[in-house]
Amino acid sequence: MKPRLLVLSLGGTITMVPGAAGGITPGLGAAELFAAVPALAEVAEIEAVSPLRVASPSLTLADLVAVAGRIDAAFAADVAGAVVIQGTDTLEESAFLLDLLVAGDRPVVLTGAMRGADAPGADGPANLLAAARVAAAPAARALGALVVLNSDIHAARFVQKSHTALPSAFLSPLTGPLGAVIEGEPRFYVRVERRPTYALGDAEPAPVALVRCPMGDDTRLLQALGGLGYRGAVIEGMGAGHVHHDAAPLLGELAQTMPVVLASRVMTGPVFTRTYGYPGSEMDLLQRGLIAAGQLSGLKARLLSSVVLGAGGDRAAVAAAFAAYA
Numbered sequence: 001m002k003p004r005l006l007v008l009s010l011g012g013t014i015t016m017v018p019g020a021a022g023g024i025t026p027g028l029g030a031a032e033l034f035a036a037v038p039a040l041a042e043v044a045e046i047e048a049v050s051p052l053r054v055a056s057p058s059l060t061l062a063d064l065v066a067v068a069g070r071i072d073a074a075f076a077a078d079v080a081g082a083v084v085i086q087g088t089d090t091l092e093e094s095a096f097l098l099d100l101l102v103a104g105d106r107p108v109v110l111t112g113a114m115r116g117a118d119a120p121g122a123d124g125p126a127n128l129l130a131a132a133r134v135a136a137a138p139a140a141r142a143l144g145a146l147v148v149l150n151s152d153i154h155a156a157r158f159v160q161k162s163h164t165a166l167p168s169a170f171l172s173p174l175t176g177p178l179g180a181v182i183e184g185e186p187r188f189y190v191r192v193e194r195r196p197t198y199a200l201g202d203a204e205p206a207p208v209a210l211v212r213c214p215m216g217d218d219t220r221l222l223q224a225l226g227g228l229g230y231r232g233a234v235i236e237g238m239g240a241g242h243v244h245h246d247a248a249p250l251l252g253e254l255a256q257t258m259p260v261v262l263a264s265r266v267m268t269g270p271v272f273t274r275t276y277g278y279p280g281s282e283m284d285l286l287q288r289g290l291i292a293a294g295q296l297s298g299l300k301a302r303l304l305s306s307v308v309l310g311a312g313g314d315r316a317a318v319a320a321a322f323a324a325y326a
């Protein structure tokens with residue numbers, strides 16, 4: 001018997017065709033996408049829904065919380081896996097959010113496309129078929145949310161959009177992909193351990209600011225940050241987690257009022273915790289009360305903070321959550 005899959009289409013380039021006002025815009029739903037991929041019928045019995053048709057910069061955390069709820073309900077009704085179709089611009093964030101929110105072993109696979117549905121060499125159909133094959137595969141269980149594009153299979157916590165245009169845009173710079181879909185079969189070369197998941201119940205993810213530190217900044221954004229209503233902040237420092245020495249006391253004061261997480265603006269690699277001792281260094285900032293993001297990018301550190309705080313966690317809970325990614 002074929003496995004049952006839930007496929008949710010949220011929009012993105014994979015659904016885009018030329019619009020009346022020029023340029024491509026989200027137009028297709030899941031049913032139209034399937035029509036381009038008859039082989040999907042051999043992979044699984046598919047329940048398809050198209051709750052949104054938007055470009056992914058317009059997705060919200062609440063949208064993805066709702067998606068997680070639909071996936072939970074489907075898994076309770078014996079669906080074997082889920083595929084989420086969306087734009088690539090925010091795909092790594094959606095993937096990590098679902099990684100944090102959907103408990104259990106069943107695969108949640110996100111995919112999209114770098115080329116519009118009617119572009120020559122459109123990559124959407126191949127990506128959708130590969131994603132469905134991964135979602136239906138017993139070997140894909142217990143790996144958390146996965147991202148499948150260009151035949152590569154990535155873990156949600158490592159994957160990053162790394163090019164604006166190429167079908168090979170998705171990379172996991174820290175580790176490489178977990179595997180690939182080859183000859184129609186998902187093959188896993190390495191496995192990752194699941195990290196804790198979180199139940200939001202009726203609560204919403206908390207608003208958490210993400211601020212990148214550029215050279216020569218005069219700290220005016222950091223000075224304003226405490227008064228903007230955020231419940232937490234993530235600072236993308238330079239290198240292994242460093243800021244201008246004038247920013248350090250400001251961040252220390254902010255960390256007395258909300259959890260402040262120290263990530264890096266560098267493409268990949270963990271923030272340090274015990275190497276540099278100058279004012280504005282990672283040791284200085286951690287002593288002032290910041291929390292190290294570990295291996296998570298700023299984008300993903302923001303989501304973890306947001307979910308833990310939304311679920312009712314305090315500063316200690318945020319610190320404990322990040323310890324799992326050290």
Ligand code: ASP
Nearest residue numbers: 012013055056087088089
């Ligand atoms: N701007 C598009 C989106 O994220 C890009 C894509 O889908 O690849 O919706």
